[in-house]
Amino acid sequence: MRRRVRRGRCVYPACALALLGVILAGCSGSGPQSSLEPAGPSARDIDGLWRLVLVLATIVFVIVAAGMVVAMVRFRERPGDTREPKQLHGNTALEITWTIIPAVLLAIIAVPTLQQHFELRDEPDGPRLDVTVIGHQWWWEFTYPGLTDAEGAPLTTANELHLPAGQPVYLTMTSVDVIHSFWVPPLNGKRDVVPGRVTNLKLEADASVPSEDFGFGPGVILGQCAEFCGLAHADMRLRVFVHSPADFDAWVERQLAPAAEPTGTGPIATGYQTFELVCTACHQARVAGSGGVERLGQGVTVDVDGESFDAALAPDLTHFGSRTTFGGASFDATRDHLARWLANPSDLKPMAPERNDIAAGRILGMPNLGLTTDEIDGLVELLESWQ
Amino acid sequence: MALMADTQRTLSPGPRGVWGWLTTVDHKRIGLLYAVTAALFFFIGGVEALLVRMQLFQPNGEVLSSDAYNQLFTMHGLTMVFLVIMPIAAAFTNYFLPILVGARDVAFPRLNAFSYWLFLFSGLLVYSSFLVGGAPDGAWVGYAPLSTQLEEVVRMDFWTVGLQLLGVASIASSANFIATVFTMRAPGMTMLRMPVFVWMALVVAFLLIFSLPAVGIGLFQLFIDRNFGGLFYAAEAGADPLLWQHLFWVFGHPEVYVLILPAMGIVSEVLPVFSRKPLFGYPFIVFSGAAIGFIGFGVWSHHMFTSGMGPIAEAGFGVATMIIAVPTGVKIFNWIGTTWGGRIRFSTPMLFSLGFIAMFVIGGLSGVTHSVIPADTQQHDTYYVVAHFHYVLFGGAVFGYVAGVYYWFPKWTGRLLDESLGKLHFWLALIGFNLTFGPMHILGLNGQPRRTYRYGENLGWDFWNQIATIGAFIILVSFLVFAWNIISSHFLRRGRPAGRDPWDGRTLEWTIESPPPVHNFDEVPQVHALDEFWHRKYAEDDEGRAVRMPDVTGGAVTVETDSGGDGDAHGDIHMPSPSYYPALASAGLVTMGAGFVYLPWGWLAVGVGAVISMWAFFGWSLEPITREH
Amino acid sequence: MAGAPLAEHAPAAGHDEGHHDVRPVRKTAMWVFLGSECVFFGAMISTFLLYRSNTNGGIGSEIFDIPFTSASSFVLLMSSLTMVLAHGAYYGGDLRQARVWLAATALLGTTFLAGQIFEFSEFIHQGLTLTSSPFGSAFYMLTGFHGAHVAVGVLLLGSMFLLSLGGRLYDDRGLNVELVGLYWHFVDIVWIVIFTVVYLLQQP
Known part of the structure; x- marks a missing residue:
């Protein structure tokens, strides 16, 4: 024993x-x-x-x-053990x-x-890159207030955050609807993005992001909204692209340039007509045409604790073609996906556009616009061309 | 057998059948009602969880739509917290708290019935939402302003109203338990002779009394925002959405202890019985339980480390959260101390109690990692947190309550549950549980957020999600074994007759028949010690070993009474008469609640419900407690 | 040695195990309930403190008519005095006297409620509503829930008055007066806090 x-x-x-x-x-x-x-x-x-x-x-x-x-x-x-314990x-x-x-x-x-x-x-010391993050149901809006174009408009993009490696980045965040949470686990813990409040988070990416390729391309880190925000919470994702400082500067330069208004006829021109007529109700784009650079669509201004934030109603599409994903970084930006999305967005991503109230600032997804096949083809051509 | 005949004469069981159950004010019958209702809701909540797990079995799952998924996980959380664990704790407390302190009933038997019916009807009200356009879908925490966003969709009104009513039921039963413990203890039953389970029930009652009103106010505010245009959570008008989180977690964190403390109490009863030794350090266990309850009110904001409170406040709540681990640790060490040096019998209640300790240790330690604020910013709202609180509430609380069922089932029904099936249940549950929730730690650290209805490919989450889903089905099998055990032992009468004292117990419930008579004790017992019944059976020798006293044998120990069993002395036991007013009053309140969901035309139902409940409350207060014979 | 604990367990002398005295039982429950009520009002007062300067650009605390509310507060405080007198009379067995004081308490409570209704309608007239600002929401919720508590108290007092007229008297009727009294005093004390926090505290 x-x-x-x-x-x-x-x-x-x-x-x-x-x-x-x-x-x-x-x-x-x-x-x-x-x-x-x-x-x-x-x-x-x-x-x-x-x-x-x-x-x-x-x-x-x-x-x-x-x-x-x-x-x-x-x-x-044990069997036969009858002695009581102390x-x-x-x-x-x-x-x-x-x-x-x-x-x-x-x-x-x-x-x-x-x-x-x-x-x-703590806030980062020394030089830093500032990024404004606006949470929307269900996508991320990123604005770089320090990087402006000739007209003074800051660089704006959606769902895909580009950063220079080795530089401290300071996020200033708020939401236009419900509470979201900005989370890119390999870079930092999460921080909630709260309507009526400003929250901050510092990020800094290493010069070499883990070399392992998970199928998302080099220098790509994934993140996601971490606070339950309704129907498409699972599809409110984001990607961080880490560049060398030189590559980052090149990216900034490309992004600050306006998109080109298509000339002539063909699908792409049809697409542009549809874009101006339908899409600009919510989406914005800076387009250079014969009459100079024009700003299509409009956004809103949100006042939070005495600070003013310019927010869009829907992702800015000026450089849609340069993004690898769309729909809250949930879908690869392939022509097929894009066509399906334009035919009926809720088919890809669960949303509630029937409850949109644009005047009241309540946008719960892109509605089915009843576009014809030609219009869809044209829009796909147009958006793909806007690199 | 003169005693038996006499007992029959003095019983007043009241009407039988459905009406009998509907009007019962007997704490034991009400306890059983709570238990059966909780079991049914456990089944429903379990099915919801299985659907969720099926959806998550592989990337881009298509079992559920996002809408259905959101309803199911919301209802799973709400069900398991409010309609399963709280009521199963209430079931044990109702049934055993009066017996364990030597009382014949709770302080307010009709209020007790009212609490049960209000709980049941509120639960049914919330569940009726599935039939009328969808269940609440804003998570059980219902964070504003998501929960106030779609005013035209009534789903979240079912949640605000249902939770409010459930809160009223809990406050009523808590006041009842507190009054019972403070004023109805048998002679000699001092506070420090009360079984630990009673102590934990008392702490829980105080936690509920002081925490529920906070969330009640929050729920009123959400309701006003949703239905009357209030601006409590309207950020565009300058309101602060974080207010709701504070009000919710001021309740929500003590609520965690509400769920776990009664299970700790049960384990503290089971361990000594099956180790044949007294609880190691009874005062330490009692006071650490009280300390957990007290400190539990000061840590709520650790649920908000990422919400942007400000670093100083976060630091304070982080440290407070670390402090609460100390009394929790004390309990665990003392439980192990209880088994140390004992003669351990591995009956099913003991297995589940030991399983409770092991699983709770894991849950407690992962809880400590949440107090490490920077780490929490990674873990918060991920599957790591899901893993953590299931280790506390399933591996912890549910295992504890299951131990309680195996332990006290013979007292409820007079029959023991089958030991082989019980052991099968335990091992399947333990394996299934760890397969389901263990991998979730890894998933969370690898970045999978909770409350997401699908995830993409190539994220490295596929394998562990599959394991978790398989584990969930093993849990299902284990609880089917449990259900079969109950059916076969009780309803098919295959269980071994238990007698009064099948486990060689230590506390007063084992001195009376199984199942107990309506009035519990023919004579109110005189209490001389902690573990009163044990000391009536055993003395100690020079070495301090227990020695069976010569004058009592077997399990059928005659209760020591004041005046013997001649009948005359207790011919005047008046048990409270059955009453339909409690059920009527709660039906009226829930009718009002249903009306509030469907404002403005619901005002009609509000009016009708108000009249019904007023009528019932007046009838109740004018009705004598015991009708004259 | 083995028999030693036996002596300790010898049957004790008989005790009255029949009827529990209901006084401590009900009073315990009432105190517990009032403890719960403290948190209830505490949560609303916290909300008000958070939002008291949050007027959304609209009307704020400048709308308060301090002399008027002071007068109605005085009325409510006096009702606590009459409640004490009612309780004293019940204890002394003077049912007639007790009835008078009960009625007086209910009347004073009703006067306070009338004042509150008047005040609310004035404010709404001037543009402060439940939906005008977080301040408005918090103000109406806090004072409204307090008013509802007073109304319940008046209802209880009225019922007791009617019961005493109808001759439906139980052994514990003095206890019921005491319990209603506890509740009534609590509601008064809460009002003192609310009056201070809402009306008297200076804006930051």
Whole structure:
């Protein structure tokens, strides 16, 4: 009997180690949207803290579990065992000890937690790139207030955030409808995007984003809205493209240029007519035509805590063709997807356009506009051409 | 057997059949009603969860539409919290709290019936939404302004009204339990001789009393915004949507302890019985339970670390959250201390209790990772959090309540549940549970947000989602085994007759018949010690080992009474008479609630409901508690 | 040694296990209920404090007529005095006297309600409504729910008055007066807080 128990004791540490291994292995998972694969200093700090806590928690679990297992094996009722146990009511010294030990462990965790917490919540020092993030049901609007075109209009894009590597970026965020949450796990924790409030988040991407290619292209990091925001919450995603500073500047230059108004006839001209007639009710575009650069469509201004934010009603389409995705970064921007979307957007993404009230600023998705095949073809041509 | 005959004479069981159940004011019958209702809702909530898991089995699942998915996960959360775990806790509390303190009923038997019927009718009201255009779909937390956005869609009104009414029911039953504990204990039953389960029920009652009104106000505000053009959560008018989150979580966090503490109480009853040792450090367990309840009011904002409160407030709530881990740890160590040195019998209640401890430790430790604020900003609103609270509320609370069912089933029905089926249930549940919720930790850390009805390919989430779905079906099988065990043991009468004291118990419920007579105790017991019944059966020898006392044998221990069993002494037991007013009053209130959902023409139903409930309340207050014979 | 604990468990002398005294039971429940009510009003007062300067560009606290509301507050405070007198009379067994004071309390409560209705209609006339601003929403909700509590109190007092007329008297009727009294005093005390926070506190 005694030998069995002793052999059992040797097994426990082995089991514990194996368990620790399994847990750590399981948690070293990966993916383009994983918090365990940091691609920036903030996320790396958080990851370090998380790993410290994980190790401590695993040690505690192993100790507790070992205690339980030992008790269960040693003190199980055996056949023929009729001796009653000693009626022990407690042991104050022991109980005080195991009150204090967890308290000490927690204090050990608390110090780096608070240190990191305040550091992460600080504004970045020195030069930074400012980006305004507006949450919409169900897409992201990104504006770069410091990067303006000849007319003074800031660079505006949707769902795909482009960043220069190695430069601190400071997001200023608010929402025009319900609460969203901006989350790109490899770069930083999430921060809610709240109507009537301004929230901030700092991001900084490493020069080399994990080289592993998950099928999303090089330098691409995935993110997603993390606060339940209604029907298409699952399809309110976003992508971050990390460029070298030079590539980023080139991208900015392309984006600041207006789109070209098509000339002549053909599908693309039909598309442009439809665009002006239908799409501009919500969408915006800067188009250079014979009469100079024209701004099609209009947005709204939202006042939050004394700050004014220019927000669109729907994604700006000036450089739609340069984006790899659309519809809340949920669909690859292929012609086929685009045609299906234009035929009936709710067919691809769950939305409630029947409840739109544009005058009241309530937009719950793009309605089925009843476009003809020709109009759809024309629009696809047009949008693809707007690189 | 003079005692039996005498008992029959003094019983006043009241009408049988449906009317009997509808008018019952017997705390035991009401407890059973709670249990059966909670079991039915558990089945419904489980089916909802399985549908969700089927949808998530693979990327871009097409089992459910986004709309259906949002309704199902909202109703799953609402059901499991308000219509399953709270009522199953209420079932145990109703049935056993009076018996454990040596009382014949709760302080207000009719108020008790009112609480049950209000709970049932409110639950049915919320569920009726499925039949009339869709269930609430704004998540169980109903964050504003999403929950106030579509005023013309009544789904979220079912939620505001239903939750409000459920809150009223809980406040009423909590006041009842508090009054019972404070004023109806048997002679000698001092506060520190009360079983831990009673203590935890008391703490829970206080938590509900002081937390529910906060969310009640929040729900009124949402309702006013939705129906009367109020501006409590209108950001465009300068209102602050975070107010709702504060009001909700001031309730919502204590609510977590409301769900778990009674389960901790049950485990604290089961462990000593099956270890044949007293609870290790009873005062530590009791006071740490009270401390958890108290500190529980100061940590609500850890649900809001990403909402933009301000770094100082976040730091404060983070530290408070770490502090609450200390009393929780104390409980776990003391439970292990209870088994240490005992003679452990691995009956099913014990298995589930040990499972509870192990799973709760995991849930508690992942909870500590949430107090690490930066880490929480990654974990918040992901499957990691889903994993965490299921380890606390399923592996924790549900395992605890299932332990309670196996433990007390013989007292309810007079028959034991089958042990082999029970063990099968336990192992399937443990494996299924860990397969379902273990992988969710990894999914969350790898970036899968909760409340999303589909996910794309190549995100590295496919494998663990499949495992989780398979695990969910194993849980289903395990609970089908459980259901069969109950059917076969009770309804098919295959269960072994239990007698009074099948487990060699320690507390007062095992001194009385199974099932207990209407008046519980022929004579109100005199209490001399914690674990009163154990001390009547066992003394201690020089070594401190328990020694069976010579004058009592077997399980059928005669209750020590004041005056023997000659009948005359207790010929004047007056149990409260059945009353239909409680059910009528709650029907009236729920009619009003249904009317409020469908304003403005619902005002008619509001009026009708008001008249009905006024009538019932007046009839109730004028009706004598015990009719003269 | 083995028998030692036995002595401790010897049957105690008989005790009255028949009827529990309902006084402590009901009073406990009432106190618990009032504790719950504190949180109820606390949540509304917090909301009001959050929104008290949030007038959405419309009417704010300048609309308050402090002398008028002070007068109606005084009326409500006096009703607590008459409630005490009613309770005292019941205890003293003077049912007639008690009836008079009950009626007086209900009357004072009704006067307060009338004042509140007048005040609300004035404010609405001037443009402060439930839907004009978060301030308006919070103001009407807080004072309105308090008014509803007063109305319930008046209803309870009226019922007790009628019951005493109809001769439906129970052993514990003094207790019911006491319980209604507890509730009534609570509603008065809450009003003192509301009056201070809503009407008297200076805008930040």
